[in-house]
Amino acid sequence: MRFDRDDYSLVDEPSGTAPTRRRRGTAAALALAAIVPLGFAGWIGWHAAADDHGSRSGADTAQASLTAGGSGASTPDGPDAAGGSPSASASSSSAAPPTDRSGAVTTGRPLAGKVIVIDPGHNPGNVDYPRQINSTVFVGNGSKACDTTGTSTNSGYSEARYTLDVARRLRALLQSEGAKVILTQDGNLPWGPCVTQRAQIANAAHADASISIHADGAPGSDYGFHVILPAAVHTGGVDNRSIVGPSRTLGLDLRAAFAKATHERYATYINHGTGLDVRSDLGGLNLSKVPKVFIECGNMRNFGDAARMTSPSWRQLAAQGLASGLTAFLAR
Incomplete structure (x- = not known):
């Protein structure tokens, strides 16, 4: 959201020889x-x-020790929301198919061996913890609020609910392709985590890619989506220069795939309608050591964008676009 985004102040072989007698x-x-x-x-x-082994997928989430809160998994938002596939176990006298360090089966799955961190922007509970989310954190070139509440549609559908729903749908799609997926929060934390911790989760996981999912809160006449890329920041003990190039590639892949899947146009109000923005004020990008971008999926204050984002079927298209973009980037 624009007014307080990011830091805001996703054989059988019997030989059968003939008998001799x-x-x-x-x-x-x-x-x-x-x-x-x-x-x-x-x-x-x-x-x-x-x-059965190939269909196995875990719902990996960030450890609650990063902030106060429980660790239970939440159900997706709304009856049409998608969740991760259930775990299963199988016994066999034969050896199991080979797996990699992520636990994914390595045969025939395009994202096997890849680790992806999805960051659902904000948290539905932030509104109840103003003191915690308004505390400041250092992001290399300045200080920012730990987190904010995010924006909402005019009818009250919050950005935090939107981002969490799309993140869960995206997780299910990526896991089906063999990726290990970690969410920075899955509705299991009362607030936050802070923007610094969101970056740390992806860094600690040595993620191959990370995406922060948001929606904007621009004036109602503005519409469209855009991808935010990291500017180079080398100050205050922070140096993200190594991820600026790959993050741009990730952003371009996501921009193309999201537009194709959703038919959403590039934002009319950011950077001359290019669908891209470069920023140095977002802690989630400044502190990242892995390729990472933000996506503002639309303007929640615009009537048309709001109608799309409140539709479960469109949120599924949004998740599919993000999954396609991540797959294109990781297949390079």
């Missing part, structure tokens, strides 16, 4: 008849276990 043919045939079904059953069991 005719009188043993019947016994050999009976033995073979018994072995083949058993071998075929074992083959089916292995593949069932492999398929």
Whole structure:
């Protein structure tokens, strides 16, 4: 949101040799008849276990020790919201398919081995903790509020609810492609976390990419989405210069994929309608050590954008666009 964004002040092989003596043919045939079904059953069991293993996905979230709060997983916002796929366990006498350091099966899944951090902007509970979220944190080139409440549509649908719903939908899509996905908060914290901690979560995970999901609060006549890229910041013990280039590539991939999936136009009010903005005042970008961008998915104060963002089906399109952009970037 514009007025207080980011820091705001997402085989069977029985060889079957012929018997050497005719009188043993019947016994050999009976033995073979018994072995083949058993071998075929074992083959089916292995593949069932492999398929079950491939569908496994965990709902990884940031540790509650970063801020006060519980650690329970929340259900998505609204009846149409998408969640992560359920965990399952399988037993098999055969060896499990190979997995990587993220626990994802490494066969045939484009994001296997990738770690992605999704940062749902703000927190629905922030409004109840003004003292905590208004405390200041150092972001390298200045101080910012720990977090803010975010914006909302004119009818009261909050940015924090929107970002959390899209983040959960995006998580499910990325996990289905084999990625390990971490959310900076999943409705399991009473407020925050602070913008500094949101960056630290991705850094600690050595994420391959990180995205912070937001919506803007510009004047009602303005509309469209834009991606915020990090400017180089090298001061106050902070140096993000190594991630500026890859973050721009990530931003370009996300801009193209989001526009294609949602048919949302580039923001009419930012940087001459290019759909891109470069900023040095956002702690989440200044402090990042991994490729990271923000996306403002639309203007919640604009009637058309608000109608889209309050639609569960459009939020699913938004998540699909973000997933496609991240996949394009990580496939390079």
